[in-house]
Amino acid sequence: MSMNAIETLQFNCSTCPSECLLTVEVERDANGAVAAVRSVAGNSCPRGDKFAHQELTCPMRVLTTTVAVSGGDEALLPVRTAEAIPLALHAQAMALIRGVVVEAPIRMGDVVLPNLLNTGIDLIASMDIDPA
Numbered sequence: 001m002s003m004n005a006i007e008t009l010q011f012n013c014s015t016c017p018s019e020c021l022l023t024v025e026v027e028r029d030a031n032g033a034v035a036a037v038r039s040v041a042g043n044s045c046p047r048g049d050k051f052a053h054q055e056l057t058c059p060m061r062v063l064t065t066t067v068a069v070s071g072g073d074e075a076l077l078p079v080r081t082a083e084a085i086p087l088a089l090h091a092q093a094m095a096l097i098r099g100v101v102v103e104a105p106i107r108m109g110d111v112v113l114p115n116l117l118n119t120g121i122d123l124i125a126s127m128d129i130d131p132a
Helices: 046-057 087-097
Strands: 005-012 021-028 034-041 064-070 076-081 101-103 111-113 123-125
Touching: 005 046, 021 046, 034 046, 064 087
Parallel strands: 064 101
Antiparallel strands: 005 021, 021 034, 064 076, 076 123, 111 123
16 A cells, blocks of 8 residues: 555646636655655546646646847747746746857747757747848
8 A cells, every 4th residue: 555645635636728627636755745646536528637647747837938139129039949848947948049140130930049958949039130
Protein backbone atom coordinates (compact mmCIF):
# COMPACT_ATOMS: atom_id res chain seq x y z
CA MET A 1 0.00 0.00 0.00
CA SER A 2 1.26 3.47 -0.93
CA MET A 3 2.35 5.88 1.82
CA ASN A 4 1.85 8.85 -0.50
CA ALA A 5 -0.68 11.54 0.37
CA ILE A 6 -3.83 11.94 -1.72
CA GLU A 7 -5.00 15.48 -2.46
CA THR A 8 -7.92 16.93 -4.42
CA LEU A 9 -7.24 20.06 -6.48
CA GLN A 10 -9.53 22.31 -8.50
CA PHE A 11 -8.47 24.57 -11.36
CA ASN A 12 -9.75 25.73 -14.71
CA CYS A 13 -8.68 24.17 -17.98
CA SER A 14 -7.39 26.84 -20.36
CA THR A 15 -7.29 24.86 -23.61
CA CYS A 16 -10.55 26.29 -24.97
CA PRO A 17 -13.11 29.04 -24.23
CA SER A 18 -15.25 26.69 -22.07
CA GLU A 19 -12.68 26.88 -19.25
CA CYS A 20 -14.06 23.78 -17.53
CA LEU A 21 -13.57 23.58 -13.77
CA LEU A 22 -11.47 20.45 -13.28
CA THR A 23 -11.43 18.43 -10.08
CA VAL A 24 -8.21 16.46 -9.99
CA GLU A 25 -7.14 13.83 -7.49
CA VAL A 26 -3.37 13.59 -7.19
CA GLU A 27 -0.98 11.42 -5.25
CA ARG A 28 1.99 13.27 -3.75
CA ASP A 29 5.26 11.65 -2.74
CA ALA A 30 7.11 12.28 0.54
CA ASN A 31 8.69 15.43 -0.93
CA GLY A 32 5.31 16.89 -1.91
CA ALA A 33 5.83 16.41 -5.64
CA VAL A 34 3.02 14.98 -7.75
CA ALA A 35 3.73 11.27 -8.06
CA ALA A 36 0.58 10.46 -10.04
CA VAL A 37 -2.64 11.98 -11.32
CA ARG A 38 -5.29 9.52 -10.14
CA SER A 39 -8.43 11.03 -11.67
CA VAL A 40 -9.72 14.06 -13.57
CA ALA A 41 -13.38 15.14 -13.51
CA GLY A 42 -15.31 18.14 -14.80
CA ASN A 43 -13.81 18.25 -18.28
CA SER A 44 -16.26 18.35 -21.15
CA CYS A 45 -13.69 17.11 -23.68
CA PRO A 46 -10.54 14.93 -23.72
CA ARG A 47 -8.33 18.03 -23.84
CA GLY A 48 -9.17 18.75 -20.18
CA ASP A 49 -7.77 15.41 -19.06
CA LYS A 50 -4.57 15.95 -21.05
CA PHE A 51 -4.26 19.53 -19.74
CA ALA A 52 -4.61 18.41 -16.09
CA HIS A 53 -1.92 15.74 -16.45
CA GLN A 54 0.47 18.12 -18.19
CA GLU A 55 -0.20 21.03 -15.83
CA LEU A 56 0.61 18.89 -12.80
CA THR A 57 3.62 17.00 -14.17
CA CYS A 58 5.30 19.46 -16.59
CA PRO A 59 3.49 22.79 -17.00
CA MET A 60 4.07 24.40 -20.39
CA ARG A 61 3.69 28.05 -21.42
CA VAL A 62 4.45 30.24 -24.43
CA LEU A 63 7.17 32.68 -23.40
CA THR A 64 6.66 36.28 -24.53
CA THR A 65 9.16 39.09 -24.05
CA THR A 66 11.15 41.68 -26.00
CA VAL A 67 14.67 41.90 -27.40
CA ALA A 68 16.76 44.93 -28.29
CA VAL A 69 16.89 46.14 -31.90
CA SER A 70 19.88 47.72 -33.63
CA GLY A 71 19.33 50.06 -36.58
CA GLY A 72 15.54 49.87 -36.49
CA ASP A 73 12.61 52.26 -36.30
CA GLU A 74 11.77 50.66 -32.92
CA ALA A 75 14.07 50.05 -29.94
CA LEU A 76 12.44 46.78 -28.87
CA LEU A 77 11.08 43.79 -30.79
CA PRO A 78 8.30 41.71 -29.23
CA VAL A 79 9.16 38.00 -29.46
CA ARG A 80 7.58 34.72 -28.38
CA THR A 81 8.31 31.04 -28.49
CA ALA A 82 6.73 29.38 -31.52
CA GLU A 83 5.18 26.81 -29.14
CA ALA A 84 4.93 26.30 -25.40
CA ILE A 85 8.08 25.36 -23.52
CA PRO A 86 8.36 23.94 -19.99
CA LEU A 87 7.61 26.61 -17.41
CA ALA A 88 10.70 25.46 -15.48
CA LEU A 89 12.88 26.74 -18.37
CA HIS A 90 11.46 30.27 -18.49
CA ALA A 91 13.99 31.89 -16.11
CA GLN A 92 16.91 30.26 -17.94
CA ALA A 93 15.45 31.32 -21.30
CA MET A 94 15.02 34.90 -20.11
CA ALA A 95 18.65 35.03 -18.96
CA LEU A 96 19.73 33.95 -22.45
CA ILE A 97 17.29 36.26 -24.28
CA ARG A 98 18.32 39.29 -22.19
CA GLY A 99 21.59 39.53 -24.17
CA VAL A 100 20.05 39.22 -27.64
CA VAL A 101 20.19 42.17 -30.06
CA VAL A 102 18.63 41.83 -33.52
CA GLU A 103 19.52 43.86 -36.58
CA ALA A 104 16.72 45.57 -38.52
CA PRO A 105 14.94 44.85 -40.78
CA ILE A 106 13.05 41.96 -39.25
CA ARG A 107 9.67 40.50 -40.19
CA MET A 108 6.98 38.90 -38.08
CA GLY A 109 7.67 35.16 -37.85
CA ASP A 110 11.43 35.48 -38.43
CA VAL A 111 13.45 33.20 -36.17
CA VAL A 112 15.34 35.27 -33.59
CA LEU A 113 16.85 32.30 -31.71
CA PRO A 114 16.58 28.79 -33.15
CA ASN A 115 16.11 25.77 -30.87
CA LEU A 116 15.85 27.77 -27.65
CA LEU A 117 17.64 25.85 -24.85
CA ASN A 118 17.61 22.69 -26.99
CA THR A 119 13.82 22.46 -26.75
CA GLY A 120 13.38 22.25 -30.52
CA ILE A 121 11.25 25.42 -30.24
CA ASP A 122 12.31 28.67 -31.92
CA LEU A 123 12.02 32.19 -30.51
CA ILE A 124 10.27 34.21 -33.23
CA ALA A 125 9.53 37.87 -33.97
CA SER A 126 5.99 39.05 -33.21
CA MET A 127 6.02 42.17 -35.43
CA ASP A 128 7.82 43.83 -38.31
CA ILE A 129 10.63 46.32 -37.70
CA ASP A 130 11.96 48.42 -40.54
CA PRO A 131 15.37 50.08 -40.76
CA ALA A 132 15.61 53.54 -39.17
